[in-house]
Amino acid sequence: MALGTPHPPTRLPYLPSPSSSPPDTLQGEPLNFPPLTKQHVKNCAFSSWHARYKKITPRATIVKPVGDGFVHYLLSDGIFLPPEGERAEWSSDSDFDDDETGLSTSIQELRTKTSSATISLADSESDEEEVNWDEDDDIHKNDPATAFPDLDKRVKEVLADYGAVTPKLNWSSPRDATWITATNSLKCVTPGDIYLILKSSNFITHDLLHPFEDCISTRPPAPAATSSSSSSNSLPSNEIELILRKWVDFNPSMEFRVFVRRRKILGISQRADNYYEFLEPLRGRLSMLIQDFFSEKLCSTFPDENFCFDAYIPKPEQSRVWLIDINPFAARTDALMFSWVELLRLDPDDPAFTPELRLVSEDEGVHTFSTKPFSAHMVPRDVVDASVQGGAGIAAFAAKWRDMLENTAENT
Template identity: 25%
Template sequence: MVKICNEMDTQSKLDICSFKSWYKKFEKITIPSICIHIPKDVLEYFRDELVILPKECYTSIVEEDSEWDNEINEDNTPEYPEFSNNIRNAIKELDGSVFLKTNWHCPKDAFWITAGQTLKVKDIIDAYQLIKASSIIKRDLNFWYLDNQNNQSTRDFYLILRKWMDIHPGTEFRCFVRNNKLIAISPRDWPQFHKHIIQQKHEIVNDILSLFKEKIQYQFPLDDYCFDVVRQRKDNVILLDFSTFEENFTDALAFDWEFLKSEEIIAEENEAGLPEFRYLNSDCGIQPHSRNNYAIPQDIIDMFNPQNSDTRSNLTDLLAARVQEEMELQNRES
């Protein structure tokens, strides 16, 4: 395998950590996924701030309501039948529920927009809603990490659909690699307390270290990088993602970047032969959580205000229809 020197620009490192770049090589140790190329016209639609969903999202509603049919046919609602069909087929192939992301990030800031307030995608409506409502996704698709616009016209963007997997937040871990050595491990759900981590701390480190040495070490093109895993039970660790070993792009969680880049941690790792594993060893009560940083934006709340009915887009109508549909389903089940 050809190793790539770490003395490279940030853009190149990010490209290496892009999901499409590594998935095939590590497919056997990660979650089944499908990469869908985003055509130029769809890419421009995703970049646009106007929140209007494509015509394909209204198919089920149109079938039941002729008034919707007339409305949609008369306006300039965009349509991307081939791309939407690719999403439908991928969801079906991945057993009906998927986790969505771009080359680099998921729309974690937009979970509030779906009927169940979750990142689980069951149809194209969920997919388009999450993408259009996410500032994180827009930054990805607008080259948020670049200082210049070089090569923008030739870069390929992908929508990644991953088979849905129910993951307990206390089973996810971020791993930090320097000079091809695993030097540190942190819970992803930092700074939350999880009792099982204390009880299984040695097994957690050993299982992650085994996966790293057997399947990842010297196989990934960079010498310094981070990777995320989920360990749901003993001897079962699944790779989730790669990211750059840089503070501007990767959260250090239980660590700080000054320490991760210091010689101190290298000395500790060499002496013990094990990565440093940090976690909360006692319940400190309610801790701040990054998910709480994301909520329904005020302008969306205002759009549902009856006094501002003239400003509603077709997204609000669709959301109302989906909420009603969810309520009817719950009533039938109760």
């Protein structure tokens, strides 16, 4: 776009999504999940379980509440970052401490440079009551963090302590937005890095607006005139938490997702979708480590009998396993190398049942190194939907986009 031309509208034109199969079915077979309540989802929020499992999780700091100003910033149109007078670039190793408190990060190099970023990017919902970052020149030109000074101060304190962090909200990491970062990873070394990746993530928006979708209600339904599905599914700002984990460069080949039903393991899946030749000889060892870890640390201590958890094994020759995350036992959680139809068919109470560890085979993984994860999130959903509809969908999208540009120019 040439300099001096009007800014394009930050919201893309809506196009009806193509028809798809119902979300509770797969290939015609219903997915009969155990009932999911809001409490089940809340039990999987980071602060709900972190204190209980602090000795077996990476070091992390929870900032809660984040305040209305920060929530409005994340949901507002456009991305405006605080000016960074100095930016520290760190490199860190991936080794773990021998103590029980978490991870250690070794600082290899520090250098500073001046940077300042103001990025216009939007793919989120907002309303008239939210902060309008475009209209406030002082905020735009100076520092949007003035709307959340307490949180910004705490973020800087944690960065000074950890050196580099991985951010997330209650449930989700912004893994779909790593493409927008300079490191192409979740590694953040400045407050601006954190705000940029959080604000660019659809996963984070889901945490803020739709964390309780698909949950059954334990209360009588509100009258139709006053009910609001969006408000009932959103999270109050005083319950939103920012988690800053000390950065460690995990070996993706050693991350696994474990599916638990009725306090028994249904299956274990490799998380990375790439083939690693060295994993196959370790299959028995890895499965044993994860099952022992579950039996000793999680089986009787997590409040729900159905859940999923992510585990990391830094050194298979040792017996240490780290808990990385806990997710609801629901369709919203990626089944990875399984399908939910497969998992829900399994009967963990069968005496002959043995949980399977699935690893990517050489044939399955041969093409995945060239596939960028979450590539569908690099463009707005409307663009993806239009492309699925073919030429007519693209033409309709282009026409609506042109109309929005013309309207914006007339109002400038």
